[in-house]
Amino acid sequence: MTDLPANNRAMFWRIIRRLLSANRGRLFVMLLALGAGAAVTAALLNLQVDAKRRLTTEFRAFGPNVIILPKDSSFSGSETLPESTIRDVPRQIGNAHVAAKASLFVIATVSSTQSEKSLSAVIVGESPRLVGWVSSRPASSTATGLPSTPAGTICTVGGRIGRQLQVVQASELTLSNGDQKEACVSAGLAESGGPEDDQIGIDLRAAQRLANLSGRINVIELTVPGTPAEIQSYIVGLQRLLPDAGVRPIRQFTEGEAKIYNRISGLLTATVGIVLLLTALCVMAAMTNVAMERKMDVGLMKAIGGATRRVLRLFLVEAALLGFAGGLIGAAAGIFLSIGLGKAVFGVAARPRLIVYPVAVALTVIVAILSAFPLRRLASIRPASVFRGEE
Amino acid sequence: MFLRLVTDSFGRRPRRKLLTGAALALGMAVATAALSVALDVGDRLAKEFRSLGANLLVTPQADSLPLEIGGVDYRPMNAGAYLPEADLPKLKTIFWHNNIMGFSPILEVPVVASAAHDHVPIETPGNFTLIGTWSDENVLIPDGTTYRTGIAKTNPWWNVEGKWFGDSHQCVLGSAFARRFGLHTGDRLNVMSRTSEGHAVGLSLDIVGVLSTGGPEDNGIVASLGTAQALAEKPGQYRRLYVSALTKPEDAFAKRDPKTFTPKEYDTWFCTPYISSIAFQIQQELPGTDVRVIRRIAEGEGQILTRVRTLLWLVTGMALLAAAVAVGASSAASVIERRTEIGLMKALGAGSATVGFLLAAEQLLLAFVGGGTGYALGIILARLLGEKIFGVAPEPTLLVFLVVISLAAAVTLLGSAIPLRRASLYDPAPILRGE
Numbered sequence: 001m002t003d004l005p006a007n008n009r010a011m012f013w014r015i016i017r018r019l020l021s022a023n024r025g026r027l028f029v030m031l032l033a034l035g036a037g038a039a040v041t042a043a044l045l046n047l048q049v050d051a052k053r054r055l056t057t058e059f060r061a062f063g064p065n066v067i068i069l070p071k072d073s074s075f076s077g078s079e080t081l082p083e084s085t086i087r088d089v090p091r092q093i094g095n096a097h098v099a100a101k102a103s104l105f106v107i108a109t110v111s112s113t114q115s116e117k118s119l120s121a122v123i124v125g126e127s128p129r130l131v132g133w134v135s136s137r138p139a140s141s142t143a144t145g146l147p148s149t150p151a152g153t154i155c156t157v158g159g160r161i162g163r164q165l166q167v168v169q170a171s172e173l174t175l176s177n178g179d180q181k182e183a184c185v186s187a188g189l190a191e192s193g194g195p196e197d198d199q200i201g202i203d204l205r206a207a208q209r210l211a212n213l214s215g216r217i218n219v220i221e222l223t224v225p226g227t228p229a230e231i232q233s234y235i236v237g238l239q240r241l242l243p244d245a246g247v248r249p250i251r252q253f254t255e256g257e258a259k260i261y262n263r264i265s266g267l268l269t270a271t272v273g274i275v276l277l278l279t280a281l282c283v284m285a286a287m288t289n290v291a292m293e294r295k296m297d298v299g300l301m302k303a304i305g306g307a308t309r310r311v312l313r314l315f316l317v318e319a320a321l322l323g324f325a326g327g328l329i330g331a332a333a334g335i336f337l338s339i340g341l342g343k344a345v346f347g348v349a350a351r352p353r354l355i356v357y358p359v360a361v362a363l364t365v366i367v368a369i370l371s372a373f374p375l376r377r378l379a380s381i382r383p384a385s386v387f388r389g390e391e
Numbered sequence: 392m393f394l395r396l397v398t399d400s401f402g403r404r405p406r407r408k409l410l411t412g413a414a415l416a417l418g419m420a421v422a423t424a425a426l427s428v429a430l431d432v433g434d435r436l437a438k439e440f441r442s443l444g445a446n447l448l449v450t451p452q453a454d455s456l457p458l459e460i461g462g463v464d465y466r467p468m469n470a471g472a473y474l475p476e477a478d479l480p481k482l483k484t485i486f487w488h489n490n491i492m493g494f495s496p497i498l499e500v501p502v503v504a505s506a507a508h509d510h511v512p513i514e515t516p517g518n519f520t521l522i523g524t525w526s527d528e529n530v531l532i533p534d535g536t537t538y539r540t541g542i543a544k545t546n547p548w549w550n551v552e553g554k555w556f557g558d559s560h561q562c563v564l565g566s567a568f569a570r571r572f573g574l575h576t577g578d579r580l581n582v583m584s585r586t587s588e589g590h591a592v593g594l595s596l597d598i599v600g601v602l603s604t605g606g607p608e609d610n611g612i613v614a615s616l617g618t619a620q621a622l623a624e625k626p627g628q629y630r631r632l633y634v635s636a637l638t639k640p641e642d643a644f645a646k647r648d649p650k651t652f653t654p655k656e657y658d659t660w661f662c663t664p665y666i667s668s669i670a671f672q673i674q675q676e677l678p679g680t681d682v683r684v685i686r687r688i689a690e691g692e693g694q695i696l697t698r699v700r701t702l703l704w705l706v707t708g709m710a711l712l713a714a715a716v717a718v719g720a721s722s723a724a725s726v727i728e729r730r731t732e733i734g735l736m737k738a739l740g741a742g743s744a745t746v747g748f749l750l751a752a753e754q755l756l757l758a759f760v761g762g763g764t765g766y767a768l769g770i771i772l773a774r775l776l777g778e779k780i781f782g783v784a785p786e787p788t789l790l791v792f793l794v795v796i797s798l799a800a801a802v803t804l805l806g807s808a809i810p811l812r813r814a815s816l817y818d819p820a821p822i823l824r825g826e
Contacts, residue, residue, distance in 0.1 A: 023727070025723075025727050025810060025813075026724060026727055029720045029723045029724050029727070030720070030724075032716055032719075032720050033716060033717045033720035033721070036712065036713045036716035036717055036720075037713060037717060039713070040709050040710065040712070040713035043709055044706065044709065047702075047705075047706075051702055055695070055698075055699075058694065058695050058698060059691070059695065061690065061691035061694050061695065062443070062687060062688065062691040063687050063691075105460040107458050107460070107465055119455075119456060120456070120458055121456055121458070122458055122459065122460060160456065160681075161456055164456065191683070191686070192685075192686045192687065193448060193683040193684045193685040193686045193687070193689070194685060194686070194687055195457075195459060197683070198456045198457055198459070218460075248605055249605060250605060250606070251548045251604060251605030251606070252443060252444055252546070252548050252605070252606070253443065254605075255442070255548045256440075256442045256443035256444070256547075256548065257443075259439065259442050260436070260439050260440060260442065260443075260695075263436070263439050263780060263781065264436070264699055266779070266780045267428070267432065267703070267776075267780050268702070268703075268706075270776050270779065270780060271424075271425060271428055271703065271706055271776070272706065274421070274424055274425075274772055274776065275421055275424075275425060275706065275709070275710040275713075278417050278418070278420055278421035278424070278710075278714075279421060279710070279713045279714065279717070281417045282414050282417040282418040282421065282713070282714055282717045282718065283713075283717045285410055285411075285413040285414035285417060285717075285721065288410055289407065289410040289411055289414060289721050289724055289725060337709075341705050344701065344705065345698055345701045345702045345705065346698060
């Protein structure tokens with residue numbers, strides 16, 4: 001008596017094996033359809049999560065998006081903050097790094113030793129200072145880098161002011177404000193299209209000496225990565241941390257970015273959603289089509305006494321197995337695909353998210369089982385008419 | 392006979408054909424929706440990026456260096472050069488005039504102010520900057536049309552509570568300014584400037600709105616360009632012009648120096664809406680100006696646009712691939728299962744070519760019907776998507792239709808070609824015996 005269920009089970013799996021291997025062509029076709037669906041599902045899910053995160057990093061191409069000013073500053077440049085404020089700025093948001101730059105503005109007379117020209121200009125003391133214009137300035141400014149042997153402090157000269165002073169790389173400049181004097185060597189001209197074109201950038205210490213404002217700064221510019229909501233909560237937290245300063249978003253960028261981010265992420269989600277849904281339906285239709293060809297098999301099994309439920313279970317298990325196999329292969333392929341695609345789009349390989357793999361496999365199994373369900377309709381067929389070739 | 396065989400095949404097994412057709416239609420709907428969105432998205436997103444504001448800055452060539460810290464210019468009044476307002480309509484006559492989304496001239500005047508709240512005077516000590524610009528100006532273009540533009544188009548993040556100034560007797564007040572002195576919409580503001588000749592010009596303005604920008608303008612006063620010109624005694628002149636232009640992201644070609652172009656390359660460059668070519672065309676129309684690309688905006692935008700576009704094309708590519716494979720599998724399966732039929736036909740004397748032709752005709756018919764349905768379905772989906780995300784539906788294009796139909800035909804034919812080839816090798820007898 002105990003042997004019977006065991007025998008039944010052995011028979012069940014034997015039939016399944018035979019069902020799968022009976023027609024290699026069909027097996028291949030089914031695996032292909034399911035695998036393609038799984039691959040696209042896995043790749044899109046993985047890419048979508050990654051792309052959204054990557055986008056927020058891309059937005060930092062616009063430069064700083066948050067500024068810290070003296071409380072109730074009239075922006076006139078006369079109020080200052082203690083330089084130590086910058087140390088209280090949290091530099092970590094999630095896993096990403098917040099870049100911060102402190103600046104002090106001074107109006108000074110600039111004269112060039114070589115061309116013997118002089119004029120008044122805004123001098124910006126920056127800390128930390130990256131020579132060249134890489135820090136907060138967009139990538140393609142035409143910085144020419146360091147002179148080979150710097151003879152003094154290095155300064156970056158804006159394009160317009162440089163042309164007026166006839167400054168070239170390694171020109172010596174003298175900056176003076178009242179009794180204070182600073183000498184520096186030009187690191188080359190830079191064009192940014194912004195106010196930097198009319199300014200001279202020097203080391204913060206030098207600017208503080210020039211302005212007689214030791215240890216003071218005018219403004220801290222922060223480049224905060226993250227989604228609009230993350231940036232907003234960072235600003236709120238920072239304001240609480242720095243009650244003596246005013247923290248404000250640069251609305252031009254925070255608002256514009258928020259709008260664009262929402263659009264792009266909405267676009268991605270919607271496109272991915274529609275593609276996934278239609279792909280699932282498409283795979284399902286294709287699979288159902290294949291399953292319907294099983295009429296003969298169902299008829300035969302019923303003719304030799306198989307109960308409809310057991311016959312149906314056979315085919316559902318077959319479909320689930322196929323879905324599982326197709327899903328395993330396809331999802332793995334899809335994740336590799338998304339790594340490559342991430343590299344193609346963002347230059348950085350998309351990090352594979354392990355959660356995507358089981359999700360994609362599960363989805364494929366569900367699609368496969370659902371697509372075998374129309375076989376239930378076959379419960380009503382009469383074996384005899386199938387064998388006679390009638391519908 | 393041929394036609395009868397084809398129609399019979401459809402008539403005899405309608406459900407089966409319907410399923411293959413449904414798979415096809417769904418697959419092609421994916422393709423259509425993804426393609427339509429991907430084709431359309433570049434233009435739409437470029438428009439979205441204009442919410443970052445102007446990407447070109449026009450200043451007088453002969454201008455002295457601005458001594459500007461935090462939005463306050465420390466130059467003496469008579470320093471620097473000005474540009475004529477009358478030249479501005481020429482902006483809309485450049486080759487890429489349709490890509491100019493907006494422009495606004497700026498003239499800043501340092502002023503001292505005093506205010507009155509319910510006829511009670513309020514002291515407002517200190518120097519302030521009055522920014523003169525266009526709020527919503529009707530510009531008469533030389534070709535006879537008018538064009539509306541202003542600061543709201545070039546600086547869309549400027550929020551006004553209340554309304555923008557309408558005429559030269561109104562102004563909007565920066566939010567920090569208003570808060571500091573407790574001023575509200577409806578109050579009166581008296582401003583006085585000292586002109587370069589040394590005499591004072593005073594004006595009385597109605598406050599019609601409170602402006603918040605998150606920038607130095609929050610401490611200033613914004614009024615019409617005419618008001619600023621009167622205060623500065625510079626009629627018909629402005630100092631800075633912000634232009635917001637729709638551009639194509641710069642590629643390696645656009646980054647080259649235009650002076651090194653061959654005439655043909657020059658034409659290509661001139662006729663492509665690169666930011667550098669638009670800047671060049673503006674400079675040609677407005678003599679004596681220096682047109683600078685605001686790199687921070689233009690480059691960030693180009694970079695992100697390129698990325699998003701590539702991303703969407705990849706998604707589209709994957710969608711096409713998945714649809715193609717699933718549809719191909721479906722048609723392969725439908726051929727595999729018809730071995731008996733094929734065997735019978737061959738037993739009755741049909742050659743492999745005839746059988747292949749018959750099945751191909753069937754599959755093609757299915758491809759056209761399924762592809763057409765899928766296209767219609769996909770267009771509806773793309774419309775929904777477009778309207779939901781950008782508020783504008785993408786236009787259905789013939790290109791997408793052709794691509795989708797040929798994809799459907801190619802995929803079904805390819806899918807059935809492999810099993811057909813194998814079927815043609817079969818000997819009819821064992822198949823008919825059911826082996």
